[in-house]
Amino acid sequence: MRISLLKSVPVVLFVCLSALTLLLTVDHVLDAVDGGLRSPSPSAVVERSLSSADDDLANYDNPSDSYSASMQVRYGHMLTGRDFEANRAYVERALYAPVVIFGLGALAIVFYLCGLLWRCCCECCRCLPDAQDAQYDYKRTTNTVCFYLFVLCVLLFDQLVFVGNTEIDKGVTTLHGSLDDIHALTFDVATDAATLLATGNAMTTQYAALKTQLQSSSDPTCNAYANQLGSAQSSIASFTSTMTSLHKAVRRLPGRVLDVQDLLDQYAMQYRQIGIYVIWGLAIVCGLLFFAAKVVESMATMKAAVTLGVLTFVLYLLLGVPWVLLASLGGDFCMAPTYNLVRAAPGGDVRNMLRFYTSCVGNSTIDGYVDDGADGIRSLNATLNSFRAAAPNCANVAEVGDLFASVRTVNVTIGSVLDTLDCPNIRSIYFDVVNTGLCSQLYTGVFYIWGSQLVTSFCLFALLVVAVVTYQYFDVARVVPTADDDEDDDGGGGGRDSRASPRGSPRMELVDLAEEHGLKPRAKDDGDHHSAQAYASVGYFDTGLSPRS
Numbered sequence: 001m002r003i004s005l006l007k008s009v010p011v012v013l014f015v016c017l018s019a020l021t022l023l024l025t026v027d028h029v030l031d032a033v034d035g036g037l038r039s040p041s042p043s044a045v046v047e048r049s050l051s052s053a054d055d056d057l058a059n060y061d062n063p064s065d066s067y068s069a070s071m072q073v074r075y076g077h078m079l080t081g082r083d084f085e086a087n088r089a090y091v092e093r094a095l096y097a098p099v100v101i102f103g104l105g106a107l108a109i110v111f112y113l114c115g116l117l118w119r120c121c122c123e124c125c126r127c128l129p130d131a132q133d134a135q136y137d138y139k140r141t142t143n144t145v146c147f148y149l150f151v152l153c154v155l156l157f158d159q160l161v162f163v164g165n166t167e168i169d170k171g172v173t174t175l176h177g178s179l180d181d182i183h184a185l186t187f188d189v190a191t192d193a194a195t196l197l198a199t200g201n202a203m204t205t206q207y208a209a210l211k212t213q214l215q216s217s218s219d220p221t222c223n224a225y226a227n228q229l230g231s232a233q234s235s236i237a238s239f240t241s242t243m244t245s246l247h248k249a250v251r252r253l254p255g256r257v258l259d260v261q262d263l264l265d266q267y268a269m270q271y272r273q274i275g276i277y278v279i280w281g282l283a284i285v286c287g288l289l290f291f292a293a294k295v296v297e298s299m300a301t302m303k304a305a306v307t308l309g310v311l312t313f314v315l316y317l318l319l320g321v322p323w324v325l326l327a328s329l330g331g332d333f334c335m336a337p338t339y340n341l342v343r344a345a346p347g348g349d350v351r352n353m354l355r356f357y358t359s360c361v362g363n364s365t366i367d368g369y370v371d372d373g374a375d376g377i378r379s380l381n382a383t384l385n386s387f388r389a390a391a392p393n394c395a396n397v398a399e400v401g402d403l404f405a406s407v408r409t410v411n412v413t414i415g416s417v418l419d420t421l422d423c424p425n426i427r428s429i430y431f432d433v434v435n436t437g438l439c440s441q442l443y444t445g446v447f448y449i450w451g452s453q454l455v456t457s458f459c460l461f462a463l464l465v466v467a468v469v470t471y472q473y474f475d476v477a478r479v480v481p482t483a484d485d486d487e488d489d490d491g492g493g494g495g496r497d498s499r500a501s502p503r504g505s506p507r508m509e510l511v512d513l514a515e516e517h518g519l520k521p522r523a524k525d526d527g528d529h530h531s532a533q534a535y536a537s538v539g540y541f542d543t544g545l546s547p548r549s
Contacts (some may be wrong), residue, residue, distance in 0.1 A: 021534045023216040039108050062338055062359035068434040069335050076331020079324070084332040086344035094332070098324035101454070108461055109310065116468065129473050145296060147470050151462035155454045158283040161276055164448030168272065172264060175337040178433040179261050185420055185429070186253035189366070192417045193247040196373065196410060198305040200240035203380075207236055210399035222394035225387060231545060232383040232403075239376035239410070241364040258291040276449065279319060283456055290467060302471035309464050316457035323450040334439035341434065344501050358361030358430055377410045439473065470507055 007113065014219035069077070079097040082090060142309035214226035226365075286309045333340050336359050345351040351367040356364040384403055 013192065025115060042321055054328070064359065065338050065435075066432070067337065067431070067439070068442060068446065072444045073331050073334045073439060075445055076327045076443070077335050078108070079328035080332055081155070082332060083330075084335070084340040084344070093327075094325065094328050097328050099320045101324055102321055104316055105457065105461075107252070109313055109317075110463070113310070119468075123378070123417045131367060134143035135480050143470055143473065144294075147290075147412045147463070147466050151290050151294075151464060152457050153459040154283055154290075154463060155287040156288070157452055157459060158280055160448055160455075161280045163451075164445040164452060165272075165276055167441050167448060168445030169438045171440075171445060174437035174441055175433060176261065176266060178429050178437060179257055179264070180204055182433075183254055183257040183261075185426070186250060188416060188420050190247075190254055192248045192413050193243065193250050193421070195413050196417075197240070197243040197247045198408050199406050199413070200236065200243045203236045203403060206399055208404060210397065210403065213397055213399055214394060217394065218422070219394060220392055224354055225391055225394055229383065229387060232380055232387075235376045235380035235383065239373050239380070242373040242376065244367050246366065248370070249366065275319060277313070279315060279453065282308070282315065285462065286312050286460065290463060293467075294470065297474040298469045299474050302474075306464060306467055309460055309467070313403055313457055313460050313464070316453055318448070320453055320457070323446065323453060326446050327450045330439075330443045336445050339440050357423060357426045360427055364421070364423070365417075366421060373410075374414050377407055377414070381407050412534070439548060462509075 002033045080094050082093055084090070129140065133139070156291045211226050211229065211233075214229075217223060286305060289301065289305040290306060291300075293305050342351060342354050342358065345354050353360060356362045356367075380403075384395075384400065384407070388400065
């Protein structure tokens with residue numbers, strides 16, 4: 001009885017460790033859920049922040065944002081239960097979940113390998129099947145059912161990767177389309193800004209030429225206006241300075257959008273495909289290899305499957321860290337993405353611009369540049385009209401015509417910029433990028449991939465535990481009563497070979513190995529059952545038992 005209990009210690013240890021891993025993970029999630037239930041809702045947090053007098057977002061308002069967090073986002077938010085913040089303390093807190101899950105998984109695989117080592121060193125820890133046990137067949141059937149069940153779970157839950165991969169593809173497609181729109185928009189603005197800056201420089205040259213022309217004129221009136229057009233010079237200088245600032249603000253935007261698209265292609269497409277399909281392929285190979293080893297009852301194949309399963313489980317642990325981190329950070333951010341983005345942006349022009357183009361409330365820095373430039377051009381146009389009305393003879397020169405042409409070019413270009421920077425249009429693109437592409441489709445894919453790897457790795461670990469017991473049934477031989485023993489029991493001793501075993505010493509038939517070698521074991525009599533165990537891997541049998549010749 002004591003030896004039987006010792007044999008069951010490794011299995012009990014592995015099962016308890018698996019249960020402990022799951023329970024601790026669930027407990028961590030439940031703590032986060034409890035904290036999330038006690039904390040105010042995201043909308044309440046936003047409202048409190050918006051009504052704070054000392055907050056830079058006190059005037060922030062976004063009534064057009066109809067976004068609501070999905071079920072996957074809310075579950076991901078439970079990993080930390082914290083509001084998203086762009087600081088080091090928040091990131092350190094977000095690392096708790098991946099570190100805890102990785103630590104539990106690493107501890108589980110270490111105990112598993114130690115258990116395998118103990119089996120080699122201590123015979124009583126090998127969990128060898130006991131053929132004399134009255135529940136032998138029941139235990140073997142239970143082991144087989146559990147084995148096939150976990151194989152099925154590994155193969156089934158591993159397919160959730162494709163659900164997540166499909167959602168990520170949708171998100172990437174949405175982001176690509178929106179980024180193409182943003183690139184076209186920023187390119188047009190950058191082109192118009194370059195045109196406005198070039199026109200401002202041209203007007204500076206044209207005004208200098210006009211002043212020289214007036215000063216060299218023989219008409220005293222024209223000479224007088226050469227000094228009275230100072231306001232026009234100030235308007236041109238102000239316009240040129242404003243357009244220089246505008247050009248610096250937008251000239252690099254198209255290139256940065258292309259950089260974002262390149263990074264999206266590189267990480268969200270290439271690296272993701274490699275990482276996903278490698279781990280998916282390994283899990284499939286493990287499941288099929290375990291299945292094949294059980295069907296053919298090959299100990300070598302089963303041990304190879306166990307080795308590959310351990311390597312795959314370790315790879316799951318390593319890849320799980322970034323996926324858990326993405327799931328937790330993304331869940332926190334996507335609870336209120338617009339508010340979190342504006343709140344995380346640096347104060348000043350960047351935050352004001354984000355706040356304006358996500359809500360169409362307030363003032364935009366770019367629109368401010370354009371408005372200031374337009375004011376300068378209107379002042380210049382008024383000055384030129386007054387000059388032409390007061391001194392038509394002096395204004396009838398080519399330089400004045402060139403200045404009016406430049407003013408018309410500026411007016412058309414400013415109109416183009418204002419149409420391009422129309423806030424509802426940009427806000428619509430923004431919602432497609434953040435609400436739909438990032439927080440709805442892309443995050444859903446990340447959540448499913450992480451969930452698939454988490455559940456598949458747990459099922460794989462359970463399969464590893466069951467498999468090291470399963471393959472020990474492959475070489476078990478059982479002793480059953482033969483037909484000669486049955487005849488002897490009935491009193492019909494005639495025809496018995498003089499070399500037959502004495503009464504009470506039944507012959508041995510290899511029930512499992514007989515089928516493997518194509519032999520047909522004789523039916524046993526349940527009424528007179530004599531059994532003993534023999535292990536082909538160990539290589540010993542009881543004295544007096546000999547295989548049927």
